[in-house]
Amino acid sequence: MLNIANTLYAWxxxxxxxxxATVVQVSGSAPLPPGTALAVDTDGTAVGSISGGCVEGAVYDLCQQMLQDGGSPVRARFGYSDDDAFAVGLTCGGEIDVLIQRVEPTEQPHLTTALEEVAGGRPAALAQVVDGPGGLLGRTLSLLGDGSAYDGTLGSEGEDRVVVAQARALLRAGRTARIDVGGDPGTCPRRLSVLIHTHAAPPRMLIFGAVDFAAALSQAGRFLGYRVTVCDARPVFATAARFPHAVEVVVDWPHRYLAATEVDARTAICVLTHDAKFDIPLLSLALSLPVAYVGAMGSRRTHEDRIQRLREVGVTAGQLSRLNSPIGLDLGAHTPEETAISITAEIIAHTHHGTGRPLSNGTGPIHPAHEHPLARETPHFLSA
Known part of the structure; x- marks a missing residue:
C-alpha cells in the first residue's frame, strides 16, 4: 500500500x-508485486493499481461493495481465463491474491503515522496480516525510522516481537515480503501470514570518475531511484555543475572516499576511471564490501591488465568473480547515454537475477519469483 502512501495519508x-485492495500473493507471470495496492474512497475516487489494468474493474467493484456493505476483510483470487479473453482474469497467465478491507477513519491510528513517514520520504515498515484468524485479517503494525520503535499490534506481544524482528531485517534490505509466523506455543501460538511493506532510504549508486559517461549514468541512476554520488580526485572535473543529477559530487581519492562512506547490500559501485592508480586501490576495497554490484569500465586489454594487478595486491579469485568488467550489457552502445543504459540494464539484471536475453527468445514467466532467506516472496519494492 505504500505505493499510494501520499494519497492514503491525505485521506x-x-x-x-x-x-x-492489496496484492498479497502472486504466482506465475503477474505484472505487479505483493504490496501493491488500489484504494477507493466513498466518493468513488480510485488511486493505485493492483494488476496494471487486467482486473482493475473487478477489484474496483469489490471495493465499492466493501464500502457499502462493510463486513470483515475478504480475499479474492484472479487468474487467466481460457474461455473468454475479455473475462475477468490475468491475460499474462499469472494469478494474484488480493486482500480487500474497509479502513475506518478512527481505526489503527498508527497507520496515519506510518503513512506520514513514507509521504515525507522517511524509512518505515508496515506489517499487515493477510492470512490468519478472521479477527486479525487486515490488522497492521507500524515500524518507524530505523525500526527501533513500533506502534500498533497484531494480536499479542509475542506475535508482535516475532514480526518486528523480521520487519527490521526487511527494512534494512529495502524489501517488501510475505512471511509466515506462529506455531510456537511459548511465543506465537497462532499461525499468521504477514505482508511486510517497506519504504527504505533509496539505494546508493557510487560513480567514480568525473567523465562524460558519469554524467549520463548519474541521470539514468537517478531515474531508477538511486541516490547518486560522483567522486573524483580532480577538482576541475568533479563539480556540481557538470553533474546536476547527482545528490553529491565529492572531490577525493576514490578508495579513500569509499572507505569513509556508508554502503549496504543494495549499493551499486561503478568505476569509470579506467586508470590503474585509481582503479586498483578502489576495486581492491570495493570487492571486499557487501555491496550489490561492482562494475568497472575499460577495454578487454584494460580488463586483463586490471585483473592481473588486482591479483598482485591480493584480491582473491572469489572476489574477482564479483567484478563486472567490462561494465554493462552488450547493447552495441556508443554514446555516453547509450552506455548508461547498458550499465543500468546490467545492474537491473544483476539485482533481479535476470539473464539479459531478449524476452522474445525465452519461455516461461517473465516475472519469476526469487527466494529470500526471510520470506517466500521478495520482489524489490521502493514506493513512489
Missing amino acids: RREARRFAL
Missing part, C-alpha cells in the same frame, strides 16, 4: 473512509 487526515 486519513481528512478522516475519509476507504476500501483498500
Whole structure:
C-alpha cells in the first residue's frame, strides 16, 4: 500500500473512509508485486493499481461493495481465463491474491503515522496480516525510522516481537515480503501470514570518475531511484555543475572516499576511471564490501591488465568473480547515454537475477519469483 502512501495519508487526515485492495500473493507471470495496492474512497475516487489494468474493474467493484456493505476483510483470487479473453482474469497467465478491507477513519491510528513517514520520504515498515484468524485479517503494525520503535499490534506481544524482528531485517534490505509466523506455543501460538511493506532510504549508486559517461549514468541512476554520488580526485572535473543529477559530487581519492562512506547490500559501485592508480586501490576495497554490484569500465586489454594487478595486491579469485568488467550489457552502445543504459540494464539484471536475453527468445514467466532467506516472496519494492 505504500505505493499510494501520499494519497492514503491525505485521506486519513481528512478522516475519509476507504476500501483498500492489496496484492498479497502472486504466482506465475503477474505484472505487479505483493504490496501493491488500489484504494477507493466513498466518493468513488480510485488511486493505485493492483494488476496494471487486467482486473482493475473487478477489484474496483469489490471495493465499492466493501464500502457499502462493510463486513470483515475478504480475499479474492484472479487468474487467466481460457474461455473468454475479455473475462475477468490475468491475460499474462499469472494469478494474484488480493486482500480487500474497509479502513475506518478512527481505526489503527498508527497507520496515519506510518503513512506520514513514507509521504515525507522517511524509512518505515508496515506489517499487515493477510492470512490468519478472521479477527486479525487486515490488522497492521507500524515500524518507524530505523525500526527501533513500533506502534500498533497484531494480536499479542509475542506475535508482535516475532514480526518486528523480521520487519527490521526487511527494512534494512529495502524489501517488501510475505512471511509466515506462529506455531510456537511459548511465543506465537497462532499461525499468521504477514505482508511486510517497506519504504527504505533509496539505494546508493557510487560513480567514480568525473567523465562524460558519469554524467549520463548519474541521470539514468537517478531515474531508477538511486541516490547518486560522483567522486573524483580532480577538482576541475568533479563539480556540481557538470553533474546536476547527482545528490553529491565529492572531490577525493576514490578508495579513500569509499572507505569513509556508508554502503549496504543494495549499493551499486561503478568505476569509470579506467586508470590503474585509481582503479586498483578502489576495486581492491570495493570487492571486499557487501555491496550489490561492482562494475568497472575499460577495454578487454584494460580488463586483463586490471585483473592481473588486482591479483598482485591480493584480491582473491572469489572476489574477482564479483567484478563486472567490462561494465554493462552488450547493447552495441556508443554514446555516453547509450552506455548508461547498458550499465543500468546490467545492474537491473544483476539485482533481479535476470539473464539479459531478449524476452522474445525465452519461455516461461517473465516475472519469476526469487527466494529470500526471510520470506517466500521478495520482489524489490521502493514506493513512489
